[in-house]
Amino acid sequence: MQHITPNPNTLIWYDSDYISSPDEQLFNPAYWKAQNRVIGSAQGRGTTWFVETEHLPAALRHYRRGGLFGKLVRDQYWFSGWQNTRSFLEFSLLNKLAKANVNVPRPLAALAVRSGLTYRADLLSEKIANAQDLVAILQVGRIDSAAYHRIGAEIRAMHDAGVNHTDLNIHNVLIDDKNRVWIIDFDKCSEQSGDSWKQDNLSRLKRSFEKELGRYQIHWQPTDFDALLKGYQQGKQ
Ligand SMILES: Nc1ncnc2c1ncn2[C@@H]1O[C@H](COP(=O)(O)OP(=O)(O)O)[C@@H](O)[C@H]1O
Ligand SMILES: [Mg+2]
Structure with missing residues (x-):
């Protein structure tokens, strides 16, 4: 830089x-x-x-x-x-x-x-090319468990790098036409030691799915979050 x-x-x-x-x-x-x-x-x-x-x-x-x-x-x-x-x-x-x-x-x-x-x-x-945020994608239809795995795995990679995303919601997760998952919007985020904030990030993300389910009728169900957590546990392959 x-x-x-x-x-x-x-x-x-x-x-x-x-x-x-x-x-x-x-x-x-x-x-x-x-x-x-x-x-x-x-x-x-x-x-x-x-x-x-x-x-x-x-x-x-x-x-x-x-x-x-x-x-x-x-x-x-x-x-x-x-x-x-x-x-x-x-x-x-x-x-x-x-x-x-x-x-x-x-x-x-x-x-x-x-x-x-x-x-x-x-x-x-x-600019992330040919990408849409998760809200836009889920308004159109469901995504499969492999996609949820990839989302979880990308969040895990961010956590392994020691970064706390304090605004991890589904507007800030993009998927491109090659099925790659991108995380954006790191204003006010920071590197942090320890682990407790990692669960907070995941809980916030889950609340975001629930919130947009009520607002935009996104195609999402609670078991989808289990697939995301599985991807998180496995990490990036
Ligand atoms: N690098 C990027 N590539 C593609 N789209 C982006 C990028 N940065 C932002 N966007 C789009 O712009 C929107 C707003 O940007 P974001 O960084 O989340 O700012 P904020 O939420 O503070 O307004 C995002 O939800 C996304 O749709
Ligand atoms: Mg944003």
Whole structure:
């Protein structure tokens, strides 16, 4: 990972294998629109823009707060050092996970812009090609036990790398057209020692299936989660 400081209030971290000229514009959706290089978008907390970068399609996300507090300050975070910014932390974590062969988007570049006591941040990561999230997939139909095994095994790989995914829900699990499972959205996640949080991750994921069953009538039943746990126990083959 390299970094540049275009001005004293701005830091860009990037992978020079993918980004040859790091610039604040890379994080500006209007820049990509003006060049006709927006290839799609997805709606989460805010809009994630899919853009065609020099080497590969990427996902551009601006960090936003949720909840009531978020309505007031939206996208500002207290600044407590560059190494503590959301974008730097997620970039670092994705790097570590990718090196540990966990299927996560490769981080391409991260931005933090300070203004006084606060900062705003953005992340550019590889777009997972031909993938859909589990909610979208299960709205269409069931998936088989082998697919649940693969989901469990990928989560196990993430845990073996020592990473606690504090927002492990089925919107943050993608499956691509080659049946590969991808885990995304590592904002606020971190490396952790010990084991107790691992069960918490799995319980949260199970609650997410139950919640979306009520909301979107996804094709899922509780025994499907047993298949996922079996895959978790076996690990990646
Ligand atoms: N790297 C990526 N590749 C493909 N799709 C992505 C990628 N990152 C995000 N998305 C899509 O954008 C949505 C929102 O992104 P996410 O990182 O989960 O942010 P948040 O949930 O905080 O809005 C995801 O649910 C997913 O559909
Ligand atoms: Mg998400």
